Amino acid sequence: MLRFREAASSDITNIMALERACFNTDTQEAESTYLERIDAFPQGFIVMESADRSNFSSRSVGEFLGAVSSEIWQYEPSIARDSFTLGHSIKKQLKLAGDELYISSIGIFPRHRKCGYGKLLFRELINRVHVLFPLVVKGILLINEEWHGARKIYANNGFHDAAVFDDFFTSDNGTKTNGIVMRNDDITKIIIG
Ligand SMILES: CC(C)(COP(=O)(O)OP(=O)(O)OC[C@H]1O[C@@H](n2cnc3c(N)ncnc32)[C@H](O)[C@@H]1OP(=O)(O)O)[C@@H](O)C(=O)NCCC(=O)NCCS
Numbered sequence: 001m002l003r004f005r006e007a008a009s010s011d012i013t014n015i016m017a018l019e020r021a022c023f024n025t026d027t028q029e030a031e032s033t034y035l036e037r038i039d040a041f042p043q044g045f046i047v048m049e050s051a052d053r054s055n056f057s058s059r060s061v062g063e064f065l066g067a068v069s070s071e072i073w074q075y076e077p078s079i080a081r082d083s084f085t086l087g088h089s090i091k092k093q094l095k096l097a098g099d100e101l102y103i104s105s106i107g108i109f110p111r112h113r114k115c116g117y118g119k120l121l122f123r124e125l126i127n128r129v130h131v132l133f134p135l136v137v138k139g140i141l142l143i144n145e146e147w148h149g150a151r152k153i154y155a156n157n158g159f160h161d162a163a164v165f166d167d168f169f170t171s172d173n174g175t176k177t178n179g180i181v182m183r184n185d186d187i188t189k190i191i192i193g
Contacts, residue, residue, distance in 0.1 A: 002117075003062055004124045007038050007045040007069075014047075014064040022107035026170040027144070029105070033087050037069050037104065040090045043132050044070035044101070048108075048121045065117055066108035068125045074098040075138050079163045079181050084142045100138040101129055101187060106150065119153050126157075126190045139184040144169045145177050159184045 007015065012031060019028050038045050049062035073083075074095045083093065090104075103125070108118050129136055139159060143150050159182035168179030184190075 001051050002065075002120070003049045003051045004046055004121070004128075005049070006042040007047045007067060008042070009035055009038055011038070011047055011064070011067075015067055018064070018067060018107045018109060019105075021109055024172045026172070027086070030087060033090075034069070037071075037090050040094055041071060041096075044072065044125065044129060046121065046125050046128065048117060048124070064109070065112050066106070066121055068106040068121050069104045070125060070129065071102045071104055072096055072098045072129075072133060072136055073100045073102050073140070075100040079140075081165050081168075084165070084168075084179065084181070096133070097135065099135050100140055101126070101136050103139065103141040106153075113149065118149065119156070122153055122157065123190060126187055130188060130191050137186055137188055139187040140181065142168075142179050142181050145180055151180075151182075154182050154184075157184065157190045158186070 012035060015034050016031055019034070045067070047067045048065045050065055051062035071090050071094050073093055075098070082088075093102075106118065106122060108121070140162075141154065141159070142165075143154070161180055162183040163181040165179035165181070167176035169177045171177065
């Protein structure tokens with residue numbers, strides 16, 4: 001059984017373990033960045049856990065499977081590289097009355113990948129944001145050109161390539177890879193249920 005809930009600061013140990021399991025050192029965000037995201041916009045920071053049916057109460061603690069974080073921005077047709085830099089402050093860019101959802105990170109622990117959890121978690125985020133912030137109709141995100149699993153989830157959900165940032169990412173051996181900004185003009189089409 002799966003359970004989704006908003007992240008809390010008490011999740012930070014699991015969130016940082018997930019960050020290390022998902023991203024190389026150049027791409028990992030600092031703990032302070034995640035704590036700021038939880039504080040500023042918990043409605044857009046969703047944790048996925050497994051839970052036994054026998055232990056399924058709001059206070060029970062299941063196995064932490066993954067998490068997704070996001071921000072609400074005001075749509076701008078131009079795409080600024082600076083908006084996507086590691087450690088950018090959510091509090092400076094968050095516009096709760098805005099119309100575009102920026103998905104800042106999604107991760108599933110490696111042992112639980114390719115079971116469909118990533119796409120469920122992504123759709124849960126879109127559903128929740130739609131209910132709480134109905135003005136949000138657009139979506140934007142940045143991926144490394146080598147994050148094939150994430151790219152598949154976003155492409156399957158109507159995101160298209162909107163810009164390329166040359167040599168945006170650096171792998172642990174120093175190799176540079178491009179960043180690809182993907183956009184979706186109507187994320188309400190993703191909504192299920
Ligand atoms: C991206 C990630 C969250 C996907 O989670 P997941 O639970 O494995 O994804 P799912 O099982 O829901 O798979 C979703 C789709 O992607 C495909 N997919 C998953 N991993 C893939 C891979 N490595 N290569 C190609 N396709 C892949 C699945 O086949 C599925 O396609 P379908 O819907 O057409 O059947 C996970 O791989 C991860 O945590 N990666 C590291 C962090 C990362 O890259 N985050 C992206 C930051 S924007």
